Amino acid sequence: MTRLGETLLALAGAAAVLALAYAVPWLRFVLTIALAKGLAVLGILLLLRAGQVSFGHALYLALAAYGIAFGTMAVPEALVLIPGAALLSGLVGLVIGLFVVRYREIFFGMLNLALSMVFYSVLEKFYAVTHGADGIRLGPVTYLGRPLAGEAAEWAVLAVALGLALAFGALVRVALASPLGEALAGIKTRETRLDFMGVSPRRVLLAAYVASAVMAGCGGAIIALTTRHVTPAIAYWTTSGELVFIAILGGAGSVLGPFLGAAAYELTRVYAAALVANAWQMVLGLVLLAVIVFAPGGLWGMIARRRPA
Amino acid sequence: MSWLSENGLLVGLALLDGLSYAAAVFMVAVGLNLVFGVLRVLNVAHGSLYAIGGYAAASLGLFVASLGAPPWAGLPVLLAAAVLVGAILGPLIERLLLRRMQDREPVLQLLVTFALFMILEDLQKLVWGVQPVVFDAPLKWLGTVDVPFGTDVIPFTAYQLYVLPGVALATLAGLAYVLRFTLVGRMVVAVTVDREAARALGIDAAKVTLLTFTAGAALAALGGALAAPTVSLVPGVGASTIVLSFAVVATAGLGQVEGAAVAALLIGLGRSFAVYVAPEFEVVVPYAIMVAVLLFRPQGLFGVAETRRI
Numbered sequence: 326m327t328r329l330g331e332t333l334l335a336l337a338g339a340a341a342v343l344a345l346a347y348a349v350p351w352l353r354f355v356l357t358i359a360l361a362k363g364l365a366v367l368g369i370l371l372l373l374r375a376g377q378v379s380f381g382h383a384l385y386l387a388l389a390a391y392g393i394a395f396g397t398m399a400v401p402e403a404l405v406l407i408p409g410a411a412l413l414s415g416l417v418g419l420v421i422g423l424f425v426v427r428y429r430e431i432f433f434g435m436l437n438l439a440l441s442m443v444f445y446s447v448l449e450k451f452y453a454v455t456h457g458a459d460g461i462r463l464g465p466v467t468y469l470g471r472p473l474a475g476e477a478a479e480w481a482v483l484a485v486a487l488g489l490a491l492a493f494g495a496l497v498r499v500a501l502a503s504p505l506g507e508a509l510a511g512i513k514t515r516e517t518r519l520d521f522m523g524v525s526p527r528r529v530l531l532a533a534y535v536a537s538a539v540m541a542g543c544g545g546a547i548i549a550l551t552t553r554h555v556t557p558a559i560a561y562w563t564t565s566g567e568l569v570f571i572a573i574l575g576g577a578g579s580v581l582g583p584f585l586g587a588a589a590y591e592l593t594r595v596y597a598a599a600l601v602a603n604a605w606q607m608v609l610g611l612v613l614l615a616v617i618v619f620a621p622g623g624l625w626g627m628i629a630r631r632r633p634a
Numbered sequence: 635m636s637w638l639s640e641n642g643l644l645v646g647l648a649l650l651d652g653l654s655y656a657a658a659v660f661m662v663a664v665g666l667n668l669v670f671g672v673l674r675v676l677n678v679a680h681g682s683l684y685a686i687g688g689y690a691a692a693s694l695g696l697f698v699a700s701l702g703a704p705p706w707a708g709l710p711v712l713l714a715a716a717v718l719v720g721a722i723l724g725p726l727i728e729r730l731l732l733r734r735m736q737d738r739e740p741v742l743q744l745l746v747t748f749a750l751f752m753i754l755e756d757l758q759k760l761v762w763g764v765q766p767v768v769f770d771a772p773l774k775w776l777g778t779v780d781v782p783f784g785t786d787v788i789p790f791t792a793y794q795l796y797v798l799p800g801v802a803l804a805t806l807a808g809l810a811y812v813l814r815f816t817l818v819g820r821m822v823v824a825v826t827v828d829r830e831a832a833r834a835l836g837i838d839a840a841k842v843t844l845l846t847f848t849a850g851a852a853l854a855a856l857g858g859a860l861a862a863p864t865v866s867l868v869p870g871v872g873a874s875t876i877v878l879s880f881a882v883v884a885t886a887g888l889g890q891v892e893g894a895a896v897a898a899l900l901i902g903l904g905r906s907f908a909v910y911v912a913p914e915f916e917v918v919v920p921y922a923i924m925v926a927v928l929l930f931r932p933q934g935l936f937g938v939a940e941t942r943r944i
Contacts, residue, residue: 378741378744427932435884435924442877443918446915449917603756603759607753607756610750613745614749614750614753617742
């Protein structure tokens with residue numbers, strides 16, 4: 326699909342989100358969460374391009390979400406909190422990244438998993454600071470200095486999420502077409518050849534890793550501002566698995582895939598939970614299986630195939 | 635040394651606890667490792683097999699007991715439940731799902747097992763509910779043993795002292811023997827090392843894969859069945875087991891049987907000492923050990939570094 330086609334589709338998608346959120350008020354919450362997860366999955370997409378799967382990116386979601394929760398106690402301004410939370414995730418991502426980019430495949434995935442589980446248990450066990458499994462309620466938040474609540478706050482978060490999604494989507498689109506993106510794909514095919522060309526695979530992967538941490542941080546920040554309550558569950562490894570799930574569901578072929586996948590995932594989850602309360606996870610599992618077996622390109626692959634560029 | 639004499643009981647208890655815990659973890663991790671060897675997929679659903687093995691053992695045990703069977707019957711029931719789960723679910727999963735995915739991208743294969751994990755988790759909730767299931771007849775029947783430790787005596791259940799480590803040791807010895815000295819075992823090793831070359835030698839790789847996956851599933855179920863009398867089974871036990879076994883496998887190095895035993899012991903003891911000394915860190919310790927090992931040996935304690943291909 327051409328760049329123009331993708332841009333138009335992205336704008337049409339954004340308009341559809343706004344229209345849906347206006348027409349069906351309860352969807353506003355679902356769509357904001359979907360955009361937030363889509364942002365995090367955008368980072369997963371970068372790593373997938375290099376053939377690496379992280380089973381631990383819930384760590385960066387949780388870092389930012391808790392960062393926001395603690396941050397509201399000091400600075401209640403959302404437009405300061407969100408960049409701050411993303412920066413926190415990025416910095417931790419840089420430190421951890423320096424360590425994990427030395428590993429590939431299973432070891433890369435497992436080390437990420439391990440570190441996120443360590444953070445999960447810290448959140449759960451240090452009750453005095455984090456209130457354990459009860460989690461923390463967010464304090465009041467202002468948007469551009471205006472204290473918003475209720476519906477107005479929901480619209481504000483949705484607008485921020487949409488803006489971030491469009492901005493990061495465009496950025497990742499550019500990055501994937503740049504030499505950096507080509508080098509990432511090179512890590513997947515044959516890393517040693519990158520070495521021979523004088524490109525450091527580790528540095529390339531580190532750049533992608535930090536970027537993915539920042540995007541997951543943005544996602545986590547928006548989740549915290551939407552749910553207004555953060556619990557350790559956001560750091561659990563199944564959350565990380567969910568992100569990889571969405572990446573495959575949406576399709577790794579385009580930056581629109583993650584958002585498409587996240588919307589489909591959240592909607593499936595809402596309806597499955599309403600229809601079969603005890604088996605929503607099973608429904609999601611069956612959907613994932615069906616996608617992998619019948620539509621390996623994900624939802625995006627199905628759209629792109631029908632409308633060849 | 636004064637700390638040790640004051641807390642001697644604690645150390646002894648942690649040692650015994652760690653040993654029995656390591657035994658159960660080893661059963662699960664070694665199966666995971668074997669399956670990874672031939673399939674090259676880290677089976678996320680392996681933890682669900684552990685949970686289902688535990689639940690099946692508890693159900694079967696309670697059923698047999700309700701028929702008026704003597705208390706010793708609990709032990710063979712545990713074994714039977716594990717074999718049953720492995721023999722039914724193992725071939726089903728391998729044949730219907732994993733075999734079809736063989737030539738697909740590794741990421742997709744991993745995700746298939748993740749989907750399977752999600753399905754099995756809910757299936758198990760639908761069958762056994764969310765209330766804890768308890769079956770401790772074998773534990774009660776065997777009673778406790780007084781273990782001398784220095785000047786102290788520690789009462790410990792005979793089941794955790796003899797049965798759990800005993801079965802784990804037998805499994806370790808059995809696997810080591812089969813993989814080294816029998817034709818089937820050599821075939822499994824051959825497929826693990828180089829699938830293509832093994833097939834060129836006339837080994838039916840598909841059959842070996844099916845066999846290994848079934849054995850791995852049965853081992854996971856056996857781990858769950860053996861642990862069932864010592865814990866109460868609740869939803870989510872599969873999820874926590876699988877991440878722990880990942881840690882054991884990564885620490886040991888992929889494809890290592892004896893290594894998995896050492897890593898399970900290391901992590902089992904580490905965890906049980908944490909339980910007694912610093913309970914907040916119980917969940918962290920296994921990962922801390924794994925990270926520390928991978929920092930110095932990126933391929934795991936006993937893993938072999940892969941040669942660079944150009």
